[in-house]
Amino acid sequence: MRDPGQFDAFYAAARQRLLLQAFALTGDLAAAKRSVRDGFVAAWHHWHKVARQEDPEAWVRPLTWQHAQRRHTAHFWHREGSLAPEHRATLDALDELTSVQRRALLLHLLAGLESDDFCHEVGLTQASARRQLRLATAQFAIHRDIEPDEVGATLLALGDPLEAIRLPRASIIRRSGTARRRAHTSVAVAAVSVAVAGLGLAVSHDATAVASIGGPRGTAVVDTGPGAPTTTAHLDPADLLGGSQVAHLAAQPLSETSTGNNTDGTGLNVPCQARRFADPKAMAALVRHFSTPVDPKKGKPTGLVQVVERSADAKAAATAYDATLGWFSDCAGTRMQLLAAYQLAGAGDEAALLVVRDWASPVTTWTIGVARTGSLVTTLARDVADDHGPDLPPFVSTVGVAVDRLCTADGGTTCATTPRKTLGAPPPGPSARGMLQAVDLPHLTGISLPWVGTSPTKATTNPAATTCDHADFSGSDVTSSQTRTFLVPQAKLPTQFGLSETVGRFRSDAKADAFVSGIEKKMKSCEDRNLTATVEEFRHQPAGPLGETHAWRLSIDVSDSRTIDFWVAVVRRGPVVAQVGFVPVDKARIDQADFQALVERALARLENLPPA
Template identity: 40%
Template sequence: MTESDEFDQFYKDVRTRLLLLTYCLTGDLPSSRAAVRDAFVVAWHHWRKVSRVEDPEAWVREHACRHAVRRHTAKLWHREKNLDPEIKATLDALGRLSITQRRVLLVTELTTSSLAAMAREVGLPRTEAERELQTATATFSLHREVPTTEVRGVLEAVLEHVETNRWPRPTILRRAGNTRRRTHTVIGVAATAAALVIAGTLVTDADGMRPTLAGERVEAGPSGPPKPRVVALPEDSLLTAENVDEAAPGSWTVARTDDNTAGDGLVVACQQTRYAAPRNNPDSAYVRVFDPRTSASTTSQKSVPSVVQTAEALRTERVAGRSYDNAVGWFAGCRDDRVQLIATYDLPGVGDEAQVFVLKTWSKPGSTIIAGVARTGSFTTTTVSTRHGSGTPGTGAMARLLARGVDQLCALPEGGTCSTSSTPRPTAPVPAAAAPGMLAEIDLPPVPGVAKPWVGTGARRALDNAAATHCDETVFTGPPMSNNLTRTFLVPEAKLPAEFGLTETVGTLPRKRAQAFVADVRDKLSRCSKKQMGTKVTRLRDVRKGDTDLSVWRVTTEVTDDKTLSFLMGVVRDGTAVAQVGFVPVKGVTIAPAAFDALTQRALDRLAAMPPPRQR
């Protein structure tokens, strides 16, 4: 068996076990997936040594754990949406342990390592490692509510969640390992050359310049050494017109490519600053605009789509992560007037992290925007497709294009994970309001006949609740309610009657109290028509799924023989978080029940970001 065959088989045998362990260690699947991938790249780089150690899996595992923890340290304990309750309970119990206790427990329960080998792997004396293991086992068992004899089985059950992961081919890892080996060789040669220069020829002239081996003059840093290395972004690492043709069949051409230093730098909808990089200062950046080749018979240029790619190179992966978060924030919380977020997707097989957003603009002529944001190593990239008027560019096509853009960048020395799949997975929206867990202007549907934007008030403590109807008169005050906030959305520029508006009120309760809270609202609405003369209550939707509830009603009340008031109201629950959404229309100005129903669903989706109930 050749070295490459031996490595490929080792990779297939070990990778899922390492992913299970690193996922349990961090609770962060994307970081764990990237860490395992990086550990195998390093393993191929050193394969001749690794293949001869007593336990190659332990060697790779140690690197994978270190990579996973480093990638994860800037994030909170990760909580995936729509996670199986049993797996979520296991991760929550692991989150109660320190990182050392977690690692001691996981290496003991999920590997065949002896206690002595486990202690060496985590870097503790054996007696201290055993003490940490006893504490970790007891704490995990307590919070997971299982006997200590069942800890291994509970941890192994998480395998079901990670074993479907799409893995990069072994050839990709070996190619990355070879690139890493060549890079280290070049660095070694450069270091030797630098040592010779320092030993015999290091001189700085009066102008702050120093000679190099090649004889050119390189600017010295403030105290003498050269300035930090800049991460390069070659122009040929951008997407091509052929790439766009492959993802969205047609006939595309590159309209322009530049570093985006001209004008205000805002080239796509929702973009807030010239660059997504912190302080607007990437090492290198490009923007490339693609246009379709259109014939003279095209009826309206406004109906023609456009595609734009941006790419930025950052000094470190950590800074690139902040750049990625900024770009995600542009689209997840778009500040442009009359823009609505339609859907959010995760792309777990694209780069180190990636998401796609589908948005609609309602100002004439109206447009559909599909924006993808991704990061691979020290590079971030966005692809944005805009189509005016009718017609929608495909989400799958834009996901494939984003994946192609990542594959162009991941091959660079500072690149990270490449793409293994570009299948979009619907996910909860990224928090966009100042108070996480609440609706934002970007969630609200257009009001037919009103061409002005929604404006939300600031979130304030919910001492009263304008979202309630006269049937339920629900309040969000008093113990054990906590995290109770309310905000109202209006269209101030439309000069509508004062009663027009939409209000959301949220709060958190212990789980059983939250369930009773929703049940009480349902009960009051079901009895309202009989208790209040002239009131008609129509239930539009009632869904109870897992640990969530959603109900929507239309409440119509006859005020006089000539005047009738109609309200739309919804109540939702996600675990311990509850919310009520109420809409008051005025004569001739309303939103369709289906649009309000979708908005109530969005309120439920956003509740996942609510903090847990406060302990009193």
């Protein structure tokens, strides 16, 4: 039995406090008033449950804050003529804080909660919540130009202009709550009737959501149309992975070290990341970092980071997903190497897994999963300070868990089933599409400088050819061609050192096949034609669904005491042929396995070629 008198007393005692909190959170008085009204309407709707709470206000407050964030207009107070300058200054200072910092400050000083109590509401550990509160207090004091011990009084002063605000009478709130309860009951009865009539057929309603920017940093908002139930769309820290979901990804326990909306610092959380946000118009973002204790043997802990971005819609998120993957083909100027690329099936709408190694000391191996569910893109990156191959199955499983925690959140759609990885094409590079990138090239023992690639040019000559094959990509059967060369320019290596690739598109599959066959014949007959040459074919993969591959090691004696080695390969996929040639020197060599892996990457890169 719901007691109107008990509710009315609660409403009278709590409404001004919640109005002040909502106003301080958003700076939008109209949104704050409406959110308080809606919060208490929902409370009366559920009063049989709320009344039994130890602190009913703790039930209403999160709902009120969510409604306020959903409705408010950014920097609304700048257009509010009746607002005093000191109150505008307070709201400006609050706007300088991150979403997490602002919520922590208001929960502590306006809601009266200690960090141990509000850490769950902001999705942080107790230690992180205390740290964010300290930062928020210091930052607010700086931006408001006051002493830290004046912060509480300054925030409470925001309530002065709210004293004259008239909120609906308790009886009006109760009538609205009762009407809402009846409406929900009617919908439930109708749904049961449909289910019975359909003999158990499941019926679902798919409301179209329209997203718009309107919340504070780190928050997105959604309206579901006139008359639809009030919903809030934002990135909730509770939807990120927690310690129990990531514990198996490291030999030692992974502990959360921070959670934020990626507005602090550089905003660069994963290797090769080109900019703070993959979607420049992202509506919201969250980043959570984990770390293990320092390993005394290796000196560097295992790290883990999860990044989530919310785009306006699934189309914009798909673009952000592609941009995120593209970062890992554009690691120019670094010693990063993309070791492997996989597609992940069963992990949201689309997903991929990459293994990247940073050869700079200490050698670090990164395992990176990127997945999209609806308008949400999440990136999970683990770094381990070693040069061993990572254990991938547990990581693949964790990507699925990350998707499952997001797929039912605002903006999420497709959940995970049982994620499975299959080798796939690497992400396209920003330039030289379809060709090798610097990140594909193997590590050179003893060389601490990065590979640098030239810009692609038309293949009027072919630097990847050898004196055995003389392959020419400028003939009439070639409709388009490009060539580029990779060097380590600051390493002061002999001039013959270098790695080159030439790619040509032929008029037909048959023309390309004939071109490759011609190279094969020339390489087989090279020893007969050049007595100083030794040719060893170590890779022969006939044409199949993924293409064909041929690779040779060529040695030419230029004197009694000097021999020049060449690694050369040719790959074909349909009408497209690529030739790769590498000339090592004593100070910069790679082994056969590394070159073979590079040739397979060149074949995979052909999938990145734009349409003819």
